[in-house]
Amino acid sequence: MGKARKRSVEFSAHGAAMLRQVFPLLGTLAGAGAERDKSGNRQLMFSQYAALILVGLFNPALESARAIVAASGLKKIRKATGGQKVSDGAFSEASSVFDPQLLDGIVKNLRARWHQQRILANPQLGSVSDRVLERLIAVDASVLSALPQIAGRIAAKNKGQWRFHALVHVLDGLPVAAKLTEEPGAKGRAERDVLADIVATDQIDIPKSDDGHLFLMDRGYRSADLFNKLQAAGHDYICRLNRTDGKLIKPPKNGTTVELPQLPRLSEEAKAMGVVADELITLGGNCGASKIGSDHFVRRITLVPPSDRASSARQGRVRTDQTGRDELVLATTLLDLTAEEVVRLYEYRWEVELFFRFLKQVLGCKKLLSAKTSGVEIQLYCALIASLLLALATGGDITRRKFEMVCLYFAGWADEEELLEAVSKQPP
Incomplete structure (x- = not known):
């Protein structure tokens, strides 16, 4: 970090x-x-x-x-x-x-003032350059519930729950776009669909740089279809994958005209960090319930911290979870950065978790005051x-x-x- x-x-x-x-x-x-x-x-x-x-x-x-x-x-x-x-x-x-x-007008006015104040303060995040810092947007969603006595009076179709989707600008630590959807989401795709809609309709309240935004996402957003839309809109992303996602792109055979981009060499620093693989892949239709494969080069970085390496007693035993206790598999369109730089950038996805913790634990929005979606929106x-x-x-x-x-x-x-x-x- x-x-x-x-x-x-x-x-x-x-x-x-x-x-x-x-x-x-x-x-x-x-x-x-x-x-x-x-x-x-x-x-x-x-x-x-x-x-x-x-x-x-x-x-x-x-x-x-x-x-x-x-x-x-x-x-x-x-x-x-x-x-x-x-x-x-x-x-x-x-x-x-x-x-x-x-x-919304009051929120936008305050957000613009806060963003300007942060820029004038010249904040720093480790060795992250100002140009990259301006691009970082951490994305996630969290379920909010009505108070029990209110939920008891709501029809069972939504059970008094909503999902709050937030795009948090890492520089500011606060959302630059947000949306509320009723639970349960349609076929579990609400998070990906909401992000795609926010990007398509240009609802992000900060200017888009020449390089676009850089979205930091967890596994709930893993979808070749979403990745294609982000890339087509001129944005980059770093998203966590399951270990089985993606198929390795093999070097072209003699006589073919396909030219694969060259990734930076795996440095000793990356190896010490635990990076065990850095490769180009293509995502198929089984990634995130998407029937559409990736239409651009996707880089997959696999990191297994030394403390989580398989011991002799555990070798050959298949883990029961998706990626391993601390194993990190990332997909990204950033082909020029080193593997360790990509991993460090992804750590800033934690900003959206900090925002939700502040919203629920400090401001007290863990429970909602209204049984109506419009009332929940006003509270948020x-x-x-x-x-x-x-x-x-x-x-x-x-x-x-x-x-x-x-x-x-x-x-x-x-x-x-x-x-x-x-x-x-x-x-x-």
């Missing part, structure tokens, strides 16, 4: 002011979704609804929709959210009245807004302890001086 990122921005009074913008930011939504209210009776506006969800995100004690509704009548919360106490019925109905996409948009504001305020260096101090600050238990001291503290 490369060196830890440099801290980009020290937390300051400006950071605290940035956190205080969380509720005023939503003021632009005040009249949104009230078009059908011709008589002017609607009291719960979109801005207040989204603000109440943010109150729940910044207050771990509010673990359910009923808890948020009960707290909505408190004086400080009414002042922050710009509305009166709401009822359970109004809060539940709001998820189907308001359009989640109206929050609010979570992205909270994540971006925290990143802008702290320079991206946010831990669970620091987030707890932010929550205490919003609750009035910690003042700005104590917040600055806690959030500026460097890890031991």
Whole structure:
């Protein structure tokens, strides 16, 4: 793994002011979704609804929709959210009245500001060049579940579960594209289909470089059809394979005109790392349930760490899992980089796992407040807004302890001086 990122921005009074913008930011939504209210009776506006969800995100004690509704009548919360106490019925109905996409503009604005801040801070990831760093996008999806009491009232067709697909820019540590799909996915292909659709419709919120994006993917995305689409769109990828995926391309026979690209020689550093094979392959129809084979050169790198080499007692015994306990098989279109460079780049796929851990364990989105897809989308948009504001305020260096101090600050238990001291503290 490369060196830890440099801290980009020290937390300051400006950071605290940035956190205080969380509720005023939503003021632009005040009249949104009230078009059908011709008589002017609607009291719960979109801005207040989204603000109440943010109150729940910044207050771990509010673990359910009923808890948020009960707290909505408190004086400080009414002042922050710009509305009166709401009822359970109004809060539940709001998820189907308001359009989640109206929050997208706020997310894009904050994301652009955060991306610019990261560029100005000149972050570093080990020996990764700036040109490659800008291209890295880690891709994955995670299942989110409704609270048990809500799930019990949902029809069995989706069982109160959704899959949140996120494309995390490694430079920023936050998503540059995201999509929500209902579970179960169609024939288990949701992840690959969603990524292909995002790329085809150009939904990624960062400029595409001349070399395209470089997607880092786990085995759930292994598909010759998807690889072909990414390559045709001008992108590169590094994706984990099963050990049986791919067929070795044999050198051309005399008289043929096929010219195979030359891969860099396997260095001593790569061998010490555990790289045991670096070869060109073609992917057939059995890769990732795709009936289409690869239409471009695919490089396969196989790495078996020395600590996981077969001992004399285990030789000849077939492993029961797909690739071996620590065996790593990667497919990539990067033909010019050395094997060790490709392996190190793939390690940054962990950024998307860190984002999901932050989303679920820190922001509390492990359980969902709504039984409706639109309500889940609004909650996730609010979570992205909270994540971006925290990143802008702290320079991206946010831990669970620091987030707890932010929550205490919003609750009035910690003042700005104590917040600055806690959030500026460097890890031991």
